[in-house]
Amino acid sequence: RIIDILNGPNLNLLGQRQPEVYGRETPADVEAACAALAAELGVQVRFRQSNHEGQIVDWIHEARETAAAIVINPAAYTHTSVAILDALKAFDGPVIEVHISNVHQRESFRHHSYVSLRADGVIAGCGTEGYLLALRRVASLTAGA
Ligand code: DQA
Numbered sequence: 001r002i003i004d005i006l007n008g009p010n011l012n013l014l015g016q017r018q019p020e021v022y023g024r025e026t027p028a029d030v031e032a033a034c035a036a037l038a039a040e041l042g043v044q045v046r047f048r049q050s051n052h053e054g055q056i057v058d059w060i061h062e063a064r065e066t067a068a069a070i071v072i073n074p075a076a077y078t079h080t081s082v083a084i085l086d087a088l089k090a091f092d093g094p095v096i097e098v099h100i101s102n103v104h105q106r107e108s109f110r111h112h113s114y115v116s117l118r119a120d121g122v123i124a125g126c127g128t129e130g131y132l133l134a135l136r137r138v139a140s141l142t143a144g145a
Contacts (some may be wrong), residue, residue, distance in 0.1 A: 003138055004046050031045075060090070068138070084113055098131055
Protein backbone atom coordinates (compact mmCIF):
# COMPACT_ATOMS: atom_id res chain seq x y z
CA ARG A 1 0.00 0.00 0.00
CA ILE A 2 1.07 3.56 -0.74
CA ILE A 3 1.47 6.19 1.98
CA ASP A 4 1.67 9.81 0.86
CA ILE A 5 3.99 12.07 2.88
CA LEU A 6 3.08 15.61 1.89
CA ASN A 7 5.06 18.68 2.84
CA GLY A 8 4.04 22.31 2.55
CA PRO A 9 5.83 25.60 1.90
CA ASN A 10 9.44 26.28 2.80
CA LEU A 11 10.09 22.69 3.79
CA ASN A 12 12.28 22.38 0.68
CA LEU A 13 14.70 24.51 2.72
CA LEU A 14 14.80 22.00 5.58
CA GLY A 15 18.33 21.83 6.97
CA GLN A 16 19.12 25.37 5.80
CA ARG A 17 16.17 27.29 7.22
CA GLN A 18 16.22 28.13 10.96
CA PRO A 19 18.21 25.00 11.88
CA GLU A 20 17.81 25.87 15.58
CA VAL A 21 14.06 25.28 15.10
CA TYR A 22 13.91 22.63 12.36
CA GLY A 23 17.26 20.85 12.66
CA ARG A 24 19.98 20.16 10.12
CA GLU A 25 18.49 17.21 8.26
CA THR A 26 17.69 17.90 4.63
CA PRO A 27 14.50 16.80 2.81
CA ALA A 28 16.60 14.08 1.12
CA ASP A 29 17.70 12.80 4.56
CA VAL A 30 14.11 12.68 5.80
CA GLU A 31 12.91 11.01 2.61
CA ALA A 32 15.65 8.37 2.89
CA ALA A 33 14.78 7.66 6.53
CA CYS A 34 11.09 7.34 5.60
CA ALA A 35 11.89 5.03 2.68
CA ALA A 36 14.05 2.80 4.93
CA LEU A 37 11.30 2.54 7.55
CA ALA A 38 8.67 1.97 4.86
CA ALA A 39 10.66 -1.02 3.56
CA GLU A 40 10.74 -2.42 7.09
CA LEU A 41 7.00 -1.89 7.51
CA GLY A 42 6.15 -3.30 4.08
CA VAL A 43 4.63 -0.08 2.73
CA GLN A 44 5.60 2.25 -0.11
CA VAL A 45 6.02 6.00 0.48
CA ARG A 46 5.60 8.92 -1.89
CA PHE A 47 7.46 11.86 -0.35
CA ARG A 48 6.40 15.19 -1.83
CA GLN A 49 6.89 18.90 -1.13
CA SER A 50 5.30 21.98 -2.64
CA ASN A 51 5.26 25.68 -1.93
CA HIS A 52 1.84 25.95 -3.61
CA GLU A 53 -1.44 25.37 -1.81
CA GLY A 54 -3.28 24.19 -4.95
CA GLN A 55 -0.62 21.60 -5.69
CA ILE A 56 -1.10 20.12 -2.21
CA VAL A 57 -4.88 20.08 -2.76
CA ASP A 58 -4.34 18.25 -6.09
CA TRP A 59 -2.05 15.68 -4.44
CA ILE A 60 -4.68 15.00 -1.77
CA HIS A 61 -7.26 14.45 -4.53
CA GLU A 62 -4.85 12.04 -6.23
CA ALA A 63 -4.43 10.22 -2.89
CA ARG A 64 -8.19 9.50 -2.89
CA GLU A 65 -7.56 7.02 -5.69
CA THR A 66 -4.05 5.82 -4.98
CA ALA A 67 -3.00 6.13 -1.30
CA ALA A 68 -3.98 4.19 1.81
CA ALA A 69 -3.05 7.01 4.20
CA ILE A 70 -1.63 10.52 4.33
CA VAL A 71 1.09 11.94 6.56
CA ILE A 72 1.07 15.72 6.12
CA ASN A 73 3.18 18.60 7.36
CA PRO A 74 1.21 21.49 5.85
CA ALA A 75 3.78 23.96 7.27
CA ALA A 76 2.41 27.52 7.29
CA TYR A 77 -0.78 26.37 5.50
CA THR A 78 -1.65 24.52 8.72
CA HIS A 79 -2.69 27.84 10.17
CA THR A 80 -4.47 29.30 7.13
CA SER A 81 -5.80 26.70 4.73
CA VAL A 82 -9.47 25.81 4.67
CA ALA A 83 -8.78 24.40 1.16
CA ILE A 84 -6.35 21.77 2.49
CA LEU A 85 -8.76 20.93 5.33
CA ASP A 86 -11.61 20.46 2.85
CA ALA A 87 -9.46 18.29 0.55
CA LEU A 88 -8.47 16.08 3.50
CA LYS A 89 -12.15 15.76 4.43
CA ALA A 90 -12.67 14.21 0.98
CA PHE A 91 -10.00 11.57 1.72
CA ASP A 92 -11.26 8.46 3.50
CA GLY A 93 -8.06 6.92 4.94
CA PRO A 94 -6.08 7.85 8.04
CA VAL A 95 -4.42 11.26 8.19
CA ILE A 96 -1.61 12.13 10.61
CA GLU A 97 -0.48 15.76 10.92
CA VAL A 98 3.22 16.32 11.63
CA HIS A 99 5.07 19.39 12.83
CA ILE A 100 8.81 19.23 13.29
CA SER A 101 8.77 21.98 15.92
CA ASN A 102 6.54 22.15 18.96
CA VAL A 103 4.07 24.65 17.53
CA HIS A 104 2.41 25.06 20.95
CA GLN A 105 5.62 26.48 22.37
CA ARG A 106 5.83 29.10 19.62
CA GLU A 107 3.88 32.19 18.48
CA SER A 108 0.16 32.04 19.24
CA PHE A 109 -0.74 32.09 15.50
CA ARG A 110 0.85 28.63 15.28
CA HIS A 111 -1.40 27.22 18.01
CA HIS A 112 -4.43 26.85 15.76
CA SER A 113 -4.52 24.23 13.02
CA TYR A 114 -7.29 23.89 10.44
CA VAL A 115 -5.87 20.50 9.48
CA SER A 116 -6.29 19.16 13.03
CA LEU A 117 -10.06 19.29 12.51
CA ARG A 118 -9.59 16.33 10.14
CA ALA A 119 -6.36 14.68 11.36
CA ASP A 120 -6.68 11.39 13.21
CA GLY A 121 -3.50 12.21 15.11
CA VAL A 122 -0.99 15.03 15.51
CA ILE A 123 2.74 14.80 16.21
CA ALA A 124 4.57 18.02 17.08
CA GLY A 125 7.95 18.80 18.55
CA CYS A 126 9.60 15.44 17.83
CA GLY A 127 11.87 16.86 15.14
CA THR A 128 12.05 15.04 11.82
CA GLU A 129 11.60 11.78 13.75
CA GLY A 130 7.93 12.82 13.83
CA TYR A 131 7.60 11.64 10.22
CA LEU A 132 8.77 8.17 11.24
CA LEU A 133 6.39 8.06 14.19
CA ALA A 134 3.54 9.08 11.88
CA LEU A 135 4.54 6.47 9.32
CA ARG A 136 4.46 3.73 11.96
CA ARG A 137 1.02 4.91 13.02
CA VAL A 138 -0.53 4.93 9.54
CA ALA A 139 1.10 1.56 8.76
CA SER A 140 -0.57 0.02 11.79
CA LEU A 141 -3.88 1.77 11.08
CA THR A 142 -3.95 0.43 7.52
CA ALA A 143 -2.56 -3.05 8.26
CA GLY A 144 -4.91 -5.66 6.91
CA ALA A 145 -6.96 -3.00 5.09
C1 DQA B 1 5.90 23.59 10.87
C2 DQA B 1 5.35 24.62 11.85
C3 DQA B 1 4.63 25.73 11.10
O1 DQA B 1 4.09 26.68 12.02
C4 DQA B 1 5.60 26.44 10.19
O2 DQA B 1 4.92 27.42 9.43
C5 DQA B 1 6.36 25.52 9.32
C6 DQA B 1 6.77 24.21 9.80
C7 DQA B 1 6.76 22.51 11.59
O3 DQA B 1 7.03 21.49 10.95
O4 DQA B 1 7.17 22.69 12.74
O5 DQA B 1 6.73 25.89 8.19
O6 DQA B 1 4.80 22.91 10.26
